[in-house]
Amino acid sequence: MTARVAILISGGGSNMEALVAAMVGEFPARPVLVLSNRPDAGGLAKAEAAGVPTAVVDHKPFKGDRAAFEVELNRRLEAARPDVICQAGFMRILTPVYVDRWAGQVLNIHPSLLPKYPGLNTHQRALDAGDRQHGCSVHEVTADLDAGPILGQAALDVVPGEDAPALARRVLALEHRLYPAVLRRFVEGDRTRIDL
Numbered sequence: 001m002t003a004r005v006a007i008l009i010s011g012g013g014s015n016m017e018a019l020v021a022a023m024v025g026e027f028p029a030r031p032v033l034v035l036s037n038r039p040d041a042g043g044l045a046k047a048e049a050a051g052v053p054t055a056v057v058d059h060k061p062f063k064g065d066r067a068a069f070e071v072e073l074n075r076r077l078e079a080a081r082p083d084v085i086c087q088a089g090f091m092r093i094l095t096p097v098y099v100d101r102w103a104g105q106v107l108n109i110h111p112s113l114l115p116k117y118p119g120l121n122t123h124q125r126a127l128d129a130g131d132r133q134h135g136c137s138v139h140e141v142t143a144d145l146d147a148g149p150i151l152g153q154a155a156l157d158v159v160p161g162e163d164a165p166a167l168a169r170r171v172l173a174l175e176h177r178l179y180p181a182v183l184r185r186f187v188e189g190d191r192t193r194i195d196l
């Protein structure tokens, strides 16, 4: 069975690009939708160039009514009939309206070695803490922010003196390797953790 994968983005979508590029040939999944909460997300043009259907559910008209935004988000997702939803640079805090509707089907990539540094500014926090190792994690999405079961991690050695943008660039390259590897196992029903 070829799994149907929807990808949620908010910006450039480099992780979305890596996932779409991986879903070819004998890979047991195909992208069926790239959806952004921001109409100006650079990733939308990249998805269209790759021939993947796109959609926008702009969160601004909902003016902080998270539940109403997620009712519309769910409606657009249901139309695509996804088996798996990959959040990839999707910068929204989510409520049970979405999380409960898709429970067990949603993955997210986070730029830290969870449980370290949930939330934002992870690279600067790792540098400020003097961490020798840093990296990224793919986890299942649950009600608690960045706290679902970890399905994979990729780690690197922090270069002494490097700044947050340089570290972020190196972690992003790891993300692009980790996310497709975890997605493949996930769609095959294998929850064994991957460590790169």
Ligand code: GRF
Pocket (backbone or CB within 6 Å): 009, 010, 011, 012, 013, 014, 015, 016, 088, 089, 090, 109, 110, 111, 172, 175
């Ligand atoms: C990346 O740092 C990723 O870890 C986080 O959002 C950032 C942008 O990702 N989830 P992308 O280039 O939009 O995939």
